[in-house]
Amino acid sequence: MTTRPTHKPRPLIDLLVSLLLPSLILMKLSGEADLGADRALILALAFPFGWGAFELIRYRKFNFIALLGLISILLTGSIGLLQLDAGWLAVKEAAIPGLIGLAVLLSTRTRYPLIRTLLFNNAVLNTGLITDRLAASGNTRVFEERLLKATYWLSSTFFFSSAMNYVLAKWIVVSPAGSEAFNAELGRMNLLSYPMIAIPSMLMLMAIFYYLWRNIQELTGLKLEEVIHDPDKDKTA
Numbered sequence: 369m370t371t372r373p374t375h376k377p378r379p380l381i382d383l384l385v386s387l388l389l390p391s392l393i394l395m396k397l398s399g400e401a402d403l404g405a406d407r408a409l410i411l412a413l414a415f416p417f418g419w420g421a422f423e424l425i426r427y428r429k430f431n432f433i434a435l436l437g438l439i440s441i442l443l444t445g446s447i448g449l450l451q452l453d454a455g456w457l458a459v460k461e462a463a464i465p466g467l468i469g470l471a472v473l474l475s476t477r478t479r480y481p482l483i484r485t486l487l488f489n490n491a492v493l494n495t496g497l498i499t500d501r502l503a504a505s506g507n508t509r510v511f512e513e514r515l516l517k518a519t520y521w522l523s524s525t526f527f528f529s530s531a532m533n534y535v536l537a538k539w540i541v542v543s544p545a546g547s548e549a550f551n552a553e554l555g556r557m558n559l560l561s562y563p564m565i566a567i568p569s570m571l572m573l574m575a576i577f578y579y580l581w582r583n584i585q586e587l588t589g590l591k592l593e594e595v596i597h598d599p600d601k602d603k604t605a
Contacts, residue, residue, distance in 0.1 A: 389412075389415050390412035390413065390415050390416060390555070390558065392555070393408055393411055393412040393415075393555070406448075406449060406546065408551055409445065409448045409449065409546075409551055409554075410445070410449070412551075412555070413441050413444065413445045416441055417441045417442070420441070439464070440460065440464045443460045444457065444460065444554070447460065447545050448545050448546055448550065448551070448554070449546065450545075450546075451544065451545045451546035452545050453545070454541050454542065454543065454544065454545050454550065455538075456545075457537050457541050457545070457554075458533075458534050458537035458538045458541070459534075461533035461534060461536070461537040462530045462531070462533050462534035462537075463530075464530075464533075465526045465527070465529035465530040465533060466526065466527065466530035468526045469523040469524070469525075469526030469527045469529075469530060470523075472486075472519060472522055472523040472526065473519070473520075473523045475519075476516060476519050481515075481519060482519075482522075483515060483518060483519045483522055486522065487518070487522070487573075487576065487577055487580060488515065488580065493584075493595055493596065494594065494595055494596065497590065497594065497595075498584055498588060498590065498595065501587075501588035501589070501590060502587060502588060505587065505588065505589075507587040507588070510587060511583065511584070511587050514579075514580075514583045515580070518576050518579055518580055521572075521575075521576050521579075522573075522576055524572075525569050525572040525573060525576070526569075528568070528569065528572070529565055529569050532564060532565045532568075533561070533565060536557055536560060536561060536564060536565065537557060540553050540556055540557045540560070541553040541554060541557055581595065
């Protein structure tokens, strides 16, 4: 029986394939003397699309955010190749994180809140031990209330990203879709989205995770090494 390969985060490769290479292709190879606007757009989109599809197929694990990422790439390609109004790009850029933020909020009304998938999960935390300690100390309800507060903050990071994506797209991408200028502006927007949107959103996520960790420590008395999930312990258990 073959074992399924373990997914290991590769942020540098993700950044190179999904952001830097596509942006450089759009800005440098969209001229008629090079690939042309349409072919440069297809090539640029092929990198993040191919990488995202590879990750999904390779590890055979449904990833809601990865799926939205692939949909986002397809929509961007459609806007450029069909030469739709550039305003639709701003709508698309805002819609993807906005939908995630809305899904995070709505999931609080279900049995499976998304914060457990994104932050409070077995891949990151030793949730079994944490749950047992919370029950033993009678703090389960208190923790659930604080987890709900963290959920509201988590959704706010996606709404922040949605608003900033819209502003950035309206500010930078003003040329007709399908043109060389449109591709260059799209590449510039992608590069600027990292320092202006991705990094602030990541800092907000880190602050939420720190809030969760401090509350887990306060309510359970567990140390950091006990809270963080260690896959090596599972192998030796």
